[in-house]
Structure formats: C-alpha cells, structure tokens
Amino acid sequence: MARVEAVIFAANEPVTRSVLARVVGKNCNIELIIDDIRAELAGRPYELVAVAGGWQHRTKKVFGD
Known part of the structure; x- marks a missing residue:
C-alpha cells in the first residue's frame, strides 16, 4: 500500500x-x-x-481557498 501511495504522491499527473x-x-x-x-x-x-483515468492526491476543497 505504501508503494502505491508513494507513486501517486510523486507523480505530476494522474497515475493509471x-x-x-x-x-x-x-x-x-x-x-x-x-x-x-x-x-x-x-x-x-x-x-x-x-481523475482522468487514474488517481491523484489533491488538497481537499475546504482547504483550497
């Protein structure tokens, strides 16, 4: 699980x-x-x-402003 999270975290685009x-x-x-x-x-x-056929880390909307 940690490897999946690390790959997604480090990617600059959604990970398929x-x-x-x-x-x-x-x-x-x-x-x-x-x-x-x-x-x-x-x-x-x-x-x-x-998003876009993959997964990506994103800031939650409540913290976006």
Whole structure:
C-alpha cells in the first residue's frame, strides 16, 4: 500500500491502473488498496481522487481557498 501511495504522491499527473499494477503486481486488487489509502487520509487536508483515468492526491476543497 505504501508503494502505491508513494507513486501517486510523486507523480505530476494522474497515475493509471496499469502503472499501479506494475508497482504491486497484476494480481493485487488496486481498488482495495485505493480504498484503504482513502480511509487513512480521511482526517488529512488532502485526499486521493479518481481523475482522468487514474488517481491523484489533491488538497481537499475546504482547504483550497
């Protein structure tokens, strides 16, 4: 899970499922990993969002102004 989060955090564009599959293996459940990361980020000022066919870290709207 930490490797997936690190790859998404370091990327300058949304990270696709195929990229994440290369990181964790094709047999891993990417959706479950993403859900776990989202749950861990619940109390933080940023979130993991699906955008443009991939995932990206974003500042939560409440902190955007």
